[in-house]
Amino acid sequence: MTRTAILGLGHYVPSKVVTNDDLAKLFDTSDEWIQQRTGIKERRYIEDSGTGPSDLAVPAVKMACENAGIDVSEVDAIIFATLSPDHDFPGSGCFLGDKLGLAGVPALDVRNQCSGFLYGLQVADAWIRCRMYKRVALVGGEVHSTGLDFSDEGRDVTVLFGDGAACAILGPSDDDDRGVIDVEVHADGSGAKELWIEGPTSANVPRITHEMIDDKTVFPAMNGRHVFRWATTKMPEVSQSVLERNGVSVEDLDLVVPHQANKRINELVTKKLGVAPEKVVHNIQKYGNTTAASIPLALSEAVQEGRAKKGDLILMPAFGSGFTWGAALVRL
Ligand SMILES: CC(C)(COP(=O)(O)OP(=O)(O)OC[C@H]1O[C@@H](n2cnc3c(N)ncnc32)[C@H](O)[C@@H]1OP(=O)(O)O)[C@@H](O)C(=O)NCCC(=O)NCCS
Numbered sequence: 001m002t003r004t005a006i007l008g009l010g011h012y013v014p015s016k017v018v019t020n021d022d023l024a025k026l027f028d029t030s031d032e033w034i035q036q037r038t039g040i041k042e043r044r045y046i047e048d049s050g051t052g053p054s055d056l057a058v059p060a061v062k063m064a065c066e067n068a069g070i071d072v073s074e075v076d077a078i079i080f081a082t083l084s085p086d087h088d089f090p091g092s093g094c095f096l097g098d099k100l101g102l103a104g105v106p107a108l109d110v111r112n113q114c115s116g117f118l119y120g121l122q123v124a125d126a127w128i129r130c131r132m133y134k135r136v137a138l139v140g141g142e143v144h145s146t147g148l149d150f151s152d153e154g155r156d157v158t159v160l161f162g163d164g165a166a167c168a169i170l171g172p173s174d175d176d177d178r179g180v181i182d183v184e185v186h187a188d189g190s191g192a193k194e195l196w197i198e199g200p201t202s203a204n205v206p207r208i209t210h211e212m213i214d215d216k217t218v219f220p221a222m223n224g225r226h227v228f229r230w231a232t233t234k235m236p237e238v239s240q241s242v243l244e245r246n247g248v249s250v251e252d253l254d255l256v257v258p259h260q261a262n263k264r265i266n267e268l269v270t271k272k273l274g275v276a277p278e279k280v281v282h283n284i285q286k287y288g289n290t291t292a293a294s295i296p297l298a299l300s301e302a303v304q305e306g307r308a309k310k311g312d313l314i315l316m317p318a319f320g321s322g323f324t325w326g327a328a329l330v331r332l
Pocket of ligand 1: 028029030033034037038114155156157159160222223224225227228231261262265289319320321
């Protein structure tokens with residue numbers, strides 16, 4: 001049976017560093033509060049107007065192609081996971097394809113928030129295994145900084161998020177021992193309004209009103225404690241399910257690359273699973289939560305730093321808005 005391998009990884013973050021102290025100048029927060037509760041020290045924001053997630057994705061895809069040893073023109077399908085698309089429509093994948101000169105190459109947007117990379121991985125894996133495509137660019141990209149509430153009211157959400165993009169080039173593996181072993185994903189919309197943006201909404205007549213801006217329903221809203229509880233329950237549960245189904249024990253894992261939402265969440269999740277702390281990758285301190293980009297960004301950095309190597313068995317769990325959650329098991 002054909003297996004799907006991660007042939008190459010790439011990432012890109014904008015150069016503007018925003019520290020916790022920078023945010024403390026804008027609203028009532030502190031470096032101590034943010035670090036203690038989340039592990040975040042700084043995040044990246046786009047420099048200028050006019051830079052969307054598809055722009056951040058261009059260098060990430062180029063780096064991933066280079067690492068995969070392919071030319072960008074060989075990409076035969078794009079999957080773009082994002083919760084902050086360049087525009088409501090068309091999808092960011094279409095913008096990205098155009099920027100990469102990939103006219104005619106199919107582009108699918110995935111709107112599954114922090115679990116978007118895992119949903120995209122499951123789709124790409126199915127495409128490749130049934131020989132539909134050979135070189136899929138699976139991208140996670142976000143520009144959060146233009147949509148956050150920089151006032152005391154929005155501080156709980158605003159301190160968490162950062163901008164960035166990452167890409168995995170996926171293709172059929174000629175090595176039976178290497179590749180995507182399993183991806184399990186879930187959703188439960190009963191939690192949809194615990195982490196969401198209420199407006200603008202196509203259900204409203206008219207879709208956008210001045211009141212939405214005045215009432216701040218155009219900014220993300222979150223029930224932080226509720227999300228924390230769900231994340232620390234569902235991420236271990238789905239990880240356990242994937243490990244058991246594949247006869248893999250926690251000791252067999254070389255690395256865990258979780259979605260980077262909160263360092264405390266990931267410490268608790270991996271403690272529940274019994275994973276040794278040194279096997280867990282954290283980069284939230286540098287980038288905050290980059291949502292769909294966070295897993296491939298952390299994995300790409302881990303490869304670049306020599307921490308993740310070919311042949312390593314890697315578990316990647318995620319939880320996010322939707323609620324959506326999942327876990328992937330991959331042999332790099
Ligand atoms: C957001 C989160 C860090 C808040 O931590 P917490 O310990 O639950 O804190 P609470 O929300 O109970 O707030 C505690 C206090 O800090 C205050 N606070 C909230 N954000 C703050 C900030 N950025 N700076 C300073 N104080 C803040 C609150 O107003 C509250 O004050 P009060 O006690 O006077 O009412 C935490 O709930 C969390 O990480 N949840 C999951 C979020 C997440 O992962 N989202 C993305 C999922 S993909």
